[in-house]
Amino acid sequence: MALVSAKEMLLKARDGGYGVAQININNLEWTKATLQVAQELQSPIILGVSEGAAKYMGGYRLVMAMVRELHDAMGMTVPVAVHLDHGTYEGAYKALEAGFTSIMFDGSHYSIEENVAKTKEIVEACHARGVSVEAEVGSIGGEEDGVIGAGELADPKECALIASLGVDLFAAGIGNIHGKYPANWKGLNFEVLAAVQEATNRVPLVLHGGTGIPSEMIQKAISLGVTKINVNTELQLVFAAAIRKYIEAGKDLEAKGFDPRKLLAPGVEAIKAIVREKLTMFGSVGKAN
Ligand SMILES: [Zn+2]
Numbered sequence: 471m472a473l474v475s476a477k478e479m480l481l482k483a484r485d486g487g488y489g490v491a492q493i494n495i496n497n498l499e500w501t502k503a504t505l506q507v508a509q510e511l512q513s514p515i516i517l518g519v520s521e522g523a524a525k526y527m528g529g530y531r532l533v534m535a536m537v538r539e540l541h542d543a544m545g546m547t548v549p550v551a552v553h554l555d556h557g558t559y560e561g562a563y564k565a566l567e568a569g570f571t572s573i574m575f576d577g578s579h580y581s582i583e584e585n586v587a588k589t590k591e592i593v594e595a596c597h598a599r600g601v602s603v604e605a606e607v608g609s610i611g612g613e614e615d616g617v618i619g620a621g622e623l624a625d626p627k628e629c630a631l632i633a634s635l636g637v638d639l640f641a642a643g644i645g646n647i648h649g650k651y652p653a654n655w656k657g658l659n660f661e662v663l664a665a666v667q668e669a670t671n672r673v674p675l676v677l678h679g680g681t682g683i684p685s686e687m688i689q690k691a692i693s694l695g696v697t698k699i700n701v702n703t704e705l706q707l708v709f710a711a712a713i714r715k716y717i718e719a720g721k722d723l724e725a726k727g728f729d730p731r732k733l734l735a736p737g738v739e740a741i742k743a744i745v746r747e748k749l750t751m752f753g754s755v756g757k758a759n
Contacts, residue, residue, distance in 0.1 A: 473541060475602040476551040476572040476698070477638045479514040480674040483697045488753030489688070492676075493745055494518035494555060494702035497527060500709075501537060503738045505544055507745040512758040514549040515749075516572065518700060521554070521561045530554075530568035538569075548758035551602070555700070562592050566601060574604035574641070582607075582628055590635045602638040604698075610643045610678045623662045626669035633670035639698060641676040642666045644691075649703050651682040658687050660694060667695040674698060681707075685751050692752065701748055705741050712740035 476490075483490050493504045495517050508515035517537060524530050537552050553572035554565040562575045575592045577585035589605045596603045608624040624642035633640055644666065645659040667675060674697035680688070681704035688699060716736045721727045749755050 471547050471549060473538065473571050474549045474551055475600055475638075476516055476553060476604075477602040479516075479549045479551065480602075480639055480697045483514070483754065483757070484672065484674050484695065486757065487693065488757060489677075489692045489697055489699050490514050490516060490754050491680075491745070491748050491752055492516040492518040492553060492555070492698055492700040493705065493748075494520060494523065494700065495533075496523050496706075498536065498540075499734055499738050500705070500741060501540055502544075503741045504745055505540060505546060505550065507742050507749065508548050508550065509544065509546055511746065511749050511755045512548060513749045513754040513756070514551075514758055516551045516553050516698065518553050518555040518702065519565075519570075520556055521558065524554075524561075524565070530565045530570065534569045553604070556606075559588055559592075563595070566596060566599065570601065572602040572604070572638075574606070576606045576641075578606045578608060578610075582631070586631060586635065589632055589637065593636045597636065603636075604639040604641055604676055605632045605635070605637040606641040607632050608643045610641065610646060610648060623659055624666055626662075626665040629666045630669040633673045637673060639676050640666075640670055640673045641678055644677075646677055646679040646683065648679045649681070651679075658683065658691055660690065663691060663694050663696070676700065680704075680748070688751060689753075699748070699752055701744075705744055708740040708744055709737040712736040 495501045519533055524533050527533050551572045552570050554570050556576040557574050562573050573596050577588050593603050607628045608622045622643040629642050644663045675695050676698040677696045678700045680699040680701040
């Protein structure tokens with residue numbers, strides 16, 4: 471199966487009452503590990519790429535070339551989308567040009583008028599190429615690529631306005647936060663989630679900041695219309711912890727333990743374990759067809 475837009479897989483997930491994971495990738499190891507688990511569990515998957523990660527990997531075109539080649543070499547048969555995460559106006563066009571199959575335009579820092587105008591334009595450009603679009607209203611708490619927002623709850627009226635522009639997926643603050651959750655976190659706000667869902671005519675909802683939200687809360691959010699859950703920080707944490715353990719045990723000093731393919735292997739296994747756990751928790755296992 472070729473790389474696909476996120477639209478069909480998310481409509482199917484919404485109607486089937488399960489969620490699809492967006493796993494943010496940082497390098498070859500991340501990408502390969504995520505694709506392997508998705509294929510093994512016969513689950514649809516969305517590879518998230520932030521602008522910072524794309525820049526790190528050598529640009530949008532390189533990311534697409536890497537994903538396409540891996541996808542073919544691994545004989546992937548499950549639906550895979552490559553999604554720009556928190557794209558700027560310029561970044562959205564560059565990623566579209568490079569062949570991304572799904573684009574998030576994050577205009578949440580513009581005035582609502584400017585967010586509407588730019589989102590509308592990007593929806594037209596993306597839909598002309600069969601690419602899905604995610605929009606965001608209000609900021610989502612925490613920090614992402616240096617952009618900090620306080621914990622916020624979306625305004626359902628603004629959500630209705632942006633959703634009416636034909637976006638395929640929709641991100642709104644419902645008490646979720648990027649990065650680690652503070653000890654005094656109040657949890658997801660299910661009233662706001664329900665209000666947003668109603669105001670947006672059931673456009674598939676996206677939950678950003680999937681790290682550290684208790685599984686019961688995630689599952690309740692899925693039952694109320696959340697269909698895409700973004701996972702990023704947790705993978706970075708387990709990757710680092712597993713490699714730290716390897717080095718602290720002195721394994722890099724034994725035989726050829728310094729070989730990057732050996733050194734990074736525990737991190738890769740740790741990522742795979744979390745991706746398996748998430749796909750199972752979100753209910754997308756076996757939903758590839
Ligand atoms: Zn996000």
